[in-house]
Amino acid sequence: MKILHVTPHLGGGVGKAHAAIAAALPTDVQQTFLLLEAPRDRRHADALLDGGTAVVIARDLDDVTRHTAAADIVQFEFWNHPRLFECLARANFPALRSIFWSHISGLFRPLIPPGLVAAADRFVFTTEASLTLPGVGGARVSVVNSGFGFERPAPRPARETPRIAYLGTVDPVKMHPGFFDAIDALEDDCQVSIWGAPSIRALAAALNMQNAHRLRLRGQTDQPQDALAQADIFFYPLNPEHYGTAENALVEAMSLGLVPVVLDNPAEAAIVRHGETGLVARSIEECPALLRTLLHDKPLRERLSANAAAHIATTRTPARSAEAFIALWRDMLAQAPRRPDFAAATGATPADWFLATQGEAWSPSPAADIAAAKGTLSHFKQVFEGDASLERLHATS
Secondary structure (H helix, E strand, C coil): CEEEEEECCCCHHHHHHHHHHHCCCCCCCEEEEEECCCCCCCHHHHHHHHCCCEEEECCCHHHHHHHHHCCCEEEEEECCCHHHHHHHHHCCCCCECEEEEECCCCCCCCCCCHHHHHHCCEEEECCHHHHHCCCCCCCCEEECCCCCCCCCCCCCCCCCCCCEEEECCECCCCECCCHHHHHHCCCCCCCEEEEECECHHHHHHHHCCCCHHHEEEEECCCCHHHHHCCCCEEEECECCCCCCCCCHHHHHHHHCCCEEEEECCHHHHCCCCECCCEEEECCHHHHHHHHHHHHHCHHHHHHHHHHHHHHHHHHCCHHHHHHHHHHHHHHHCCCCCECCCCHHHHCCCHHHHHHHCCCCCCCCCHHHHCCCCCCCHHHHHHHCCCCHHHHHHHHCC
C-alpha cells in the first residue's frame, strides 16, 4: 500500500504521533509524508527519515497533484493551518481515496467545516469526544488515538510528601484561567512544578498568588518523561473551550503512574475515568478538595496510580493506532477512487478558509492581530501576505 500523508508540517503532536506509528507498521505499507511548508522543528521528520520513511517538501500545488496521483490512499493530516486550506481549495486533485485525520476536536474553535466531513471518503478523529458533533456518525467516521504513553517506565520512587505537576501550554488559552487560584486555595503547603514556557498572562496570575512559594516554574523541557517522573499527581485543569484532542501530556503522565486531576471537559473525560484512573472535577472550585484528598489518602493515590498506568498501557499505544489504520487502509482499497470537491466545503479565498473554522458567531477583535498564533487571523495574514480578502476582514477588526 502506498499511503501519501499531506500535512502542513511534522512538528508537535502530529509529528510525534506519526513517528511512533510508522515504527509499528508492517513493511508492506509504504508511507510518504508530503509537507506543505519547510519544517522548523525537524525532530520527528528526521526520525521518520531515519526509519526509512520518505519525507518530501512540496514545491507547489502541482507537485501535490503529482504525488496524490501516484498514491493508493491520500491521508490529509487536518487542522486549521492556512497552507492546508490552500491545498484543499486550490490543488487540482485527480481521482483519489481520501482520509482526513483530524488533530482538532471541532467541539470549539477552531471548528471543522461540516462539508469537509462529507467530502472525505473517511473522516477520522483523535478523540471520542468529537463523535458528539452534530451530523457526525456512521461507518465513514471513526477514532484513532494520536497520544501515547511512555514504554517501560521506571519504577516510581517512594516519597513521603507527594508532589504535584503540570506540563503543557502555560497560558489561559489552554490552561484553565483559575489554575493558580486553585493552587492558592489548597489548605496544605505543597510543591507544584509548572513545566512549559509561561505566557505574560500566566506570569501575572502567578505573581498575584498569596502562596506563590508553592510554585516551581521549570520552563520548557525536551525530556517530559524525566520531568513528570519527579511528581505523583498531575494537575491538568484546562480551559473548557481548549483546542486539544489527544492530550499527550495527560496520557504520558498517566502512563508513568501520576494520578490525574482534570475537569470534565470532553477530551479529558474521554481519557480519565473518575474514581478509577484519576479524579474528574465538575468545576475549578472542586479541584483543591480533590488535590487535598490525594495528598492525604495514600491507598487511594496508589490504587489510582496503578490503574492509570495499566489503562494507558493497554489502550493508547502506537501499535493499536497502527492496527486501526492498517484495517482502515485495507478496507479503503476495495473502493474506487473518486475526484473530490474540497473547495465546496472550504470556500475560495483565504478569508473564507479562516472563517470556515470560526463559525457564524465570529466577530472581529483587536486581539486577533496581536500575534500570529497558529490558525489565527494573523497567521493567515502572515502566510497570505497582501491578500485582499484578508485585508478586508482585518479592516473590520
